[in-house]
Amino acid sequence: MKFKLDLSLLLVLISAAIYAQKPMDRLSVNQNEFVNEEGEIMVFRGVNTSDPDKLEKDDLWNENYFKEIKDWGATIVRFPIHPEAWRERGEKEYLKLLDKGIEWAEKYSMYVILDWHSIGNLKNQLYLDDMYYTTLPETFAFWKLMAVRYGDRPSVAFYELFNEPTVYNQRFGTLKWKEWKSIMEEIIIIIRANGGEGIPLVAGFNWAYDLGPVKEQPIDAENIGYVAHPYPQKREKPWEPKWTEDWGFVKEKYPVILTEIGFCDESSPGAHVPVISDESYGDAISNYADINNISYVIWVFDMDWAPRMYKDREFTPSRQGEYFKKKMRSYKK
Amino acid sequence: MKFKLDLSLLLVLISAAIYAQKPMDRLSVNQNEFVNEEGEIMVFRGVNTSDPDKLEKDDLWNENYFKEIKDWGATIVRFPIHPEAWRERGEKEYLKLLDKGIEWAEKYSMYVILDWHSIGNLKNQLYLDDMYYTTLPETFAFWKLMAVRYGDRPSVAFYELFNEPTVYNQRFGTLKWKEWKSIMEEIIIIIRANGGEGIPLVAGFNWAYDLGPVKEQPIDAENIGYVAHPYPQKREKPWEPKWTEDWGFVKEKYPVILTEIGFCDESSPGAHVPVISDESYGDAISNYADINNISYVIWVFDMDWAPRMYKDREFTPSRQGEYFKKKMRSYKK
Amino acid sequence: MKFKLDLSLLLVLISAAIYAQKPMDRLSVNQNEFVNEEGEIMVFRGVNTSDPDKLEKDDLWNENYFKEIKDWGATIVRFPIHPEAWRERGEKEYLKLLDKGIEWAEKYSMYVILDWHSIGNLKNQLYLDDMYYTTLPETFAFWKLMAVRYGDRPSVAFYELFNEPTVYNQRFGTLKWKEWKSIMEEIIIIIRANGGEGIPLVAGFNWAYDLGPVKEQPIDAENIGYVAHPYPQKREKPWEPKWTEDWGFVKEKYPVILTEIGFCDESSPGAHVPVISDESYGDAISNYADINNISYVIWVFDMDWAPRMYKDREFTPSRQGEYFKKKMRSYKK
Numbered sequence: 001m002k003f004k005l006d007l008s009l010l011l012v013l014i015s016a017a018i019y020a021q022k023p024m025d026r027l028s029v030n031q032n033e034f035v036n037e038e039g040e041i042m043v044f045r046g047v048n049t050s051d052p053d054k055l056e057k058d059d060l061w062n063e064n065y066f067k068e069i070k071d072w073g074a075t076i077v078r079f080p081i082h083p084e085a086w087r088e089r090g091e092k093e094y095l096k097l098l099d100k101g102i103e104w105a106e107k108y109s110m111y112v113i114l115d116w117h118s119i120g121n122l123k124n125q126l127y128l129d130d131m132y133y134t135t136l137p138e139t140f141a142f143w144k145l146m147a148v149r150y151g152d153r154p155s156v157a158f159y160e161l162f163n164e165p166t167v168y169n170q171r172f173g174t175l176k177w178k179e180w181k182s183i184m185e186e187i188i189i190i191i192r193a194n195g196g197e198g199i200p201l202v203a204g205f206n207w208a209y210d211l212g213p214v215k216e217q218p219i220d221a222e223n224i225g226y227v228a229h230p231y232p233q234k235r236e237k238p239w240e241p242k243w244t245e246d247w248g249f250v251k252e253k254y255p256v257i258l259t260e261i262g263f264c265d266e267s268s269p270g271a272h273v274p275v276i277s278d279e280s281y282g283d284a285i286s287n288y289a290d291i292n293n294i295s296y297v298i299w300v301f302d303m304d305w306a307p308r309m310y311k312d313r314e315f316t317p318s319r320q321g322e323y324f325k326k327k328m329r330s331y332k333k
Numbered sequence: 334m335k336f337k338l339d340l341s342l343l344l345v346l347i348s349a350a351i352y353a354q355k356p357m358d359r360l361s362v363n364q365n366e367f368v369n370e371e372g373e374i375m376v377f378r379g380v381n382t383s384d385p386d387k388l389e390k391d392d393l394w395n396e397n398y399f400k401e402i403k404d405w406g407a408t409i410v411r412f413p414i415h416p417e418a419w420r421e422r423g424e425k426e427y428l429k430l431l432d433k434g435i436e437w438a439e440k441y442s443m444y445v446i447l448d449w450h451s452i453g454n455l456k457n458q459l460y461l462d463d464m465y466y467t468t469l470p471e472t473f474a475f476w477k478l479m480a481v482r483y484g485d486r487p488s489v490a491f492y493e494l495f496n497e498p499t500v501y502n503q504r505f506g507t508l509k510w511k512e513w514k515s516i517m518e519e520i521i522i523i524i525r526a527n528g529g530e531g532i533p534l535v536a537g538f539n540w541a542y543d544l545g546p547v548k549e550q551p552i553d554a555e556n557i558g559y560v561a562h563p564y565p566q567k568r569e570k571p572w573e574p575k576w577t578e579d580w581g582f583v584k585e586k587y588p589v590i591l592t593e594i595g596f597c598d599e600s601s602p603g604a605h606v607p608v609i610s611d612e613s614y615g616d617a618i619s620n621y622a623d624i625n626n627i628s629y630v631i632w633v634f635d636m637d638w639a640p641r642m643y644k645d646r647e648f649t650p651s652r653q654g655e656y657f658k659k660k661m662r663s664y665k666k
Numbered sequence: 667m668k669f670k671l672d673l674s675l676l677l678v679l680i681s682a683a684i685y686a687q688k689p690m691d692r693l694s695v696n697q698n699e700f701v702n703e704e705g706e707i708m709v710f711r712g713v714n715t716s717d718p719d720k721l722e723k724d725d726l727w728n729e730n731y732f733k734e735i736k737d738w739g740a741t742i743v744r745f746p747i748h749p750e751a752w753r754e755r756g757e758k759e760y761l762k763l764l765d766k767g768i769e770w771a772e773k774y775s776m777y778v779i780l781d782w783h784s785i786g787n788l789k790n791q792l793y794l795d796d797m798y799y800t801t802l803p804e805t806f807a808f809w810k811l812m813a814v815r816y817g818d819r820p821s822v823a824f825y826e827l828f829n830e831p832t833v834y835n836q837r838f839g840t841l842k843w844k845e846w847k848s849i850m851e852e853i854i855i856i857i858r859a860n861g862g863e864g865i866p867l868v869a870g871f872n873w874a875y876d877l878g879p880v881k882e883q884p885i886d887a888e889n890i891g892y893v894a895h896p897y898p899q900k901r902e903k904p905w906e907p908k909w910t911e912d913w914g915f916v917k918e919k920y921p922v923i924l925t926e927i928g929f930c931d932e933s934s935p936g937a938h939v940p941v942i943s944d945e946s947y948g949d950a951i952s953n954y955a956d957i958n959n960i961s962y963v964i965w966v967f968d969m970d971w972a973p974r975m976y977k978d979r980e981f982t983p984s985r986q987g988e989y990f991k992k993k994m995r996s997y998k999k
């Protein structure tokens with residue numbers, strides 16, 4: 001009995017020794033880079049969790065899940081909060097999931113991106129699926145609450161305001177950049193006024209792919225970053241010149257983070273356009289990102305959603321899992 | 334037993350022989366006319382059903398109802414879909430009603446107008462009655478769904494975007510034509526992008542009566558038509574010059590369809606302004622329409638709603654029923 | 667038995683004799699004053715009831731409550747209708763409360779202010795608390811209904827369109843005066859078109875404190891008044907020059923009414939910024955109002971809400987209750 005207790009205590013101490021860290025820095029923007037409190041450039045590689053609500057139902061929203069992510073080499077995690085899950089679980093219960101996830105991320109020194117995971121046209125309230133349904137006032141209220149609750153917590157470093165704005169070839173109607181820009185700026189004002197000290201991230205049209213309008217009409221706010229989701233089939237090879245043209249050029253002036261990248265082969269469960277590719281994509285996108293000091297976050301650390309990173313509850317890597325596990329571990333920390 | 338089977342089979346065959354038609358044409362707009370695939374000008378006369386939900390509750394939403402309509406001489410039917418009925422029955426169940434109604438209309442070679450049957454100011458969400466309540470996003474979503482489901486079905490020829498826009502002498506606040514035009518154009522974009530190949534129909538203010546603003550600011554879209562509901566008491570006799578001034582002038586440049594006309598005498602059940610009149614109105618409006626190649630649709634093939642076209646479940650014509658039954662049958666098909 | 671009946675009848679007659687009045691005048695605006703039908707300037711002092719829904723639950727929404735208010739010297743009462751209470755009780759039941767309250771106010775010859783008691787940014791639907799939650803269409807519909815039901819009732823003299831517009835230092839985002847002005851003008855149009863003959867009251871930003879923008883961009887409507895809620899801690903002493911600068915200057919051109927004033931000491935239940943002060947505030951604000959023919963309404967005739975006017979169900983005055991009871995009684999009626 002005593003021995004057992006001692007052993008468990010010992011494990012706790014070892015774990016504490018390994019993971020005890022100085023408190024995480026408040027990140028900020030310096031020119032076109034994310035920097036820590038010492039002004040050092042910070043580049044992150046990490047993974048998307050699936051929706052915390054989904055993981056909780058799977059009995060996977062626990063410390064071990066985060067320990068595994070850390071073990072794969074991640075320094076950042078993104079929580080895709082689906083509006084429908086947010087409403088169905090209820091604000092109070094969902095916040096408990098976020099509280100725990102943030103704590104586990106902190107324990108393993110990983111920064112957190114909060115992501116309001118909708119896909120569609122917020123102006124017209126037309127979305128790809130019911131799970132993405134939200135309204136402008138609900139979106140404002142969500143970010144107000146995030147700012148009040150997590151605004152002074154440095155680990156919660158990024159606020160991704162709206163996952164993937166798209167009019168889907170006008171199936172969701174129209175949305176002008178000027179209208180989108182104005183919505184984004186309003187949310188940023190609300191976040192800041194409610195104490196949100198983190199970095200708001202703004203996505204472009206075409207499912208968070210096209211940042212072209214930023215050239216002429218950047219978001220009118222300081223200390224923000226831009227997002228791209230350059231999945232392999234958004235463009236034909238050679239990708240690099242197109243990436244530069246479509247979103248990479250933004251990095252000349254502002255920080256850019258790829259909050260969703262990933263691939264799988266055609267036979268993989270859930271394979272769909274635009275994610276079908278192979279390791280050549282992995283090489284291309286990680287190299288492009290590394291050369292340009294661009295952080296990236298792989299979609300998705302889950303066994304059911306696609307493209308998956310692992311295949312079973314033992315976290316056996318999928319094909320892209322193997323690729324990115326090796327890749328993430330290869331960076332100097 | 335065998336005999337009975339044969340007889341019923343025989344009846345089916347006869348019925349098929351009578352009504353079997355070449356597949357219905359996709360209608361389109363050529364200058365100021367609706368035309369078929371051969372480019373021939375098409376002018377329709379037909380009736381409004383009451384709300385399919387209401388008819389289903391009455392046990393009248395069946396083939397016999399459509400057979401009766403055909404027998405009265407109709408070549409078109411309009412389905413007034415009330416937003417409240419749409420929500421209360423639920424999208425899935427309501428679609429089943431539409432599926433069946435469209436099939437019966439096709440069987441009797443009648444074209445269909447889908448009509449989002451609201452009355453009021455969509456901008457302010459103020460309506461004549463709860464049954465007309467809707468929102469802009471619900472209206473977008475409704476038409477998106479209609480386009481996806483019926484967009485490639487030629488029999489579903491017309492989409493009447495919003496039955497009767499009105500601010501009711503400002504009781505519903507204000508609505509500028511520019512605002513209305515912009516809403517209509519957004520819906521048309523959504524319909525087209527979702528595969529809706531039919532002809533959108535746009536109504537004017539004053540309960541779908543006044544098309545004056547079309548002169549200076551027509552809807553910015555091709556292949557559409559305009560709607561008027563010139564009930565008798567909208568204007569004093571002689572009606573014709575006023576009709577030309579208020580909405581008829583539009584026919585010089587664009588197709589126009591009168592998706593609601595009708596009359597009853599004062600003692601008729603449900604008689605109300607602006608529908609009280611007599612056969613002189615029937616003569617005037619049908620002549621005006623015929624001279625100008627304008628299609629018209631009588632309100633309403635129901636025994637409870639006013640002005641009614643029949644009086645009992647045997648479809649005994651009401652006064653306007655008698656008038657229009659004779660009239661519709663008089664046209665060469 | 668007979669004696670009892672006679673006695674109660676006698677009491678009714680006495681009561682009728684005391685309170686029977688000529689029907690109340692329709693008030694209107696003449697230049698910068700509220701006037702009666704004889705054109706005489708009318709200045710009111712009175713109290714805010716708490717929410718009629720709250721008082722009904724307390725078993726206080728009865729004639730005796732109004733009799734007590736009258737006895738304190740009030741000539742006006744304001745009903746703060748919280749949107750949440752409105753929805754929860756339901757329109758039909760809430761209207762019964764209003765019907766009764768208006769009748770009792772009339773019996774004691776007190777005018778009524780209907781107040782849509784929300785606090786926050788109506789444009790973004792961000793509010794101080796759930797009880798203040800509403801939407802623009804709900805607000806339109808509320809005032810449409812008020813106009814239809816009470817629009818021709820002279821006792822219902824004022825419509826306070828929205829209690830306290832505030833962006834709370836941008837915690838509720840942004841709201842431009844031009845946007846607010848446009849919302850107010852739309853509501854006024856709706857009220858008038860639905861028969862509302864009373865006087866709409868418009869509040870300024872900063873929780874109904876700052877009327878600065880009225881200087882350059884007054885509301886584009888006749889026969890209206892402006893509102894200020896100059897609680898003591900909105901500004902430091904000496905208050906008078908700041909009051910003039912912030913809202914008092916409006917009285918040079920338009921009527922102004924202070925629909926919420928009040929104070930309590932720090933130890934008082936519910937004491938909070940900006941209401942903490944003492945009788946020096948009572949002197950200052952009532953003098954300022956009196957000198958400028960400005961009506962005022964004390965917050966709040968309740969024993970639970972702060973700053974309260976009485977302390978128990980016997981209506982024992984609180985500190986501000988004593989002050990204002992004496993003050994209100996001191997005016998010539």
Ligand SMILES: [Mg+2]
Nearest residue numbers: 149150151152
């Ligand atoms: Mg905090």
Ligand SMILES: [Mg+2]
Nearest residue numbers: 164229260299
């Ligand atoms: Mg995605």
Ligand SMILES: [Mg+2]
Nearest residue numbers: 497562593632
């Ligand atoms: Mg009608």
Ligand SMILES: [Mg+2]
Nearest residue numbers: 815816817818
């Ligand atoms: Mg009345």
Ligand SMILES: [Mg+2]
Nearest residue numbers: 830895926965
């Ligand atoms: Mg207040």
